Amino acid sequence: MVLDNVINRPALNGLVECLTGFERILRTPIPLAYSVHLHHSIWLYILSLPYQLVGGLRWWTVPTVTIAAFALLGLLGIGWEIENPFGDDENSTLVSELLFHVYHKNFNISNNFKSLHSTAIG
Numbered sequence: 001m002v003l004d005n006v007i008n009r010p011a012l013n014g015l016v017e018c019l020t021g022f023e024r025i026l027r028t029p030i031p032l033a034y035s036v037h038l039h040h041s042i043w044l045y046i047l048s049l050p051y052q053l054v055g056g057l058r059w060w061t062v063p064t065v066t067i068a069a070f071a072l073l074g075l076l077g078i079g080w081e082i083e084n085p086f087g088d089d090e091n092s093t094l095v096s097e098l099l100f101h102v103y104h105k106n107f108n109i110s111n112n113f114k115s116l117h118s119t120a121i122g
Helices: 002-027 032-082 095-121
Strands: none
Touching: 002 095
């Protein structure tokens, strides 16, 4: 029984550290002022970009601004998605599935160790 605790203690400490890291990520949102400022800055830049480029690019301004807007709004959307990686939408990490696998691996390791321990003693 003592050997079982010695082997499982580092694994348990590792799981607790992982859980602590997950909780820290979950409980630390992006500040609202930062998020609003970022949205306004990107939209202001996208709306002023055609006026900056029209003199040099002429009719190429439209596709250039479209590509730039697609890239910038895509980055904004990615930031919005990764703000809460443990949510309920389809792009989120499935924590319950992860915990299910960790539980079953730990259960199998524990059963294998107990069977090895009982055959070594018996």
